[in-house]
Amino acid sequence: MKKLLFAAFLLFSGCAYDVSPSWGKLNDQDKAVSLVWNQQYGVPAKVKPPLIGWVENKDLSCNKNQWGHYDGFRLPDGLCVWGVTYEPGGIIEIAHPMPEWDLVGFSYHKTLPHELYHAWLFWKTGDPDPGHTNPGFEARYGHPPGGAVDQATTALANEGL
Numbered sequence: 001m002k003k004l005l006f007a008a009f010l011l012f013s014g015c016a017y018d019v020s021p022s023w024g025k026l027n028d029q030d031k032a033v034s035l036v037w038n039q040q041y042g043v044p045a046k047v048k049p050p051l052i053g054w055v056e057n058k059d060l061s062c063n064k065n066q067w068g069h070y071d072g073f074r075l076p077d078g079l080c081v082w083g084v085t086y087e088p089g090g091i092i093e094i095a096h097p098m099p100e101w102d103l104v105g106f107s108y109h110k111t112l113p114h115e116l117y118h119a120w121l122f123w124k125t126g127d128p129d130p131g132h133t134n135p136g137f138e139a140r141y142g143h144p145p146g147g148a149v150d151q152a153t154t155a156l157a158n159e160g161l
């Protein structure tokens, strides 16, 4: 059974933060981002999606999974997350456990639609909604299932992403 995902928005404060993401693109990353950012959320193609950094290896230091490895990372305030979106919406960081660490396997649909939705809200309204009050967020925030993030998650999963 898949665990609940954790994600949060962090106001960039300039405080010490010792996570060093990898900025290289993963396989099919452009395809996954475009499917969510442009096709699902309807952002015009001329608007660049956020940069995505992949948090790996030693920087994954919390949320021990059922195989004894860590698959989350800590924000400066101590919160353990699988993804974070920084103001001004230009940077997203997402946990990318090594394949041998996470026997379920990494998939874009686990975290990408949630973080891109924060970025999309920021782009559209100027408010990334760190409290997840927008009804497009998932049921775990008290919203009806089938919202924008759920739809994007399904669309990615249907493409095997």
Ligand SMILES: [Zn+2]
Binding pocket: 007, 008, 009, 114, 118, 130, 132
């Ligand atoms: Zn969030």
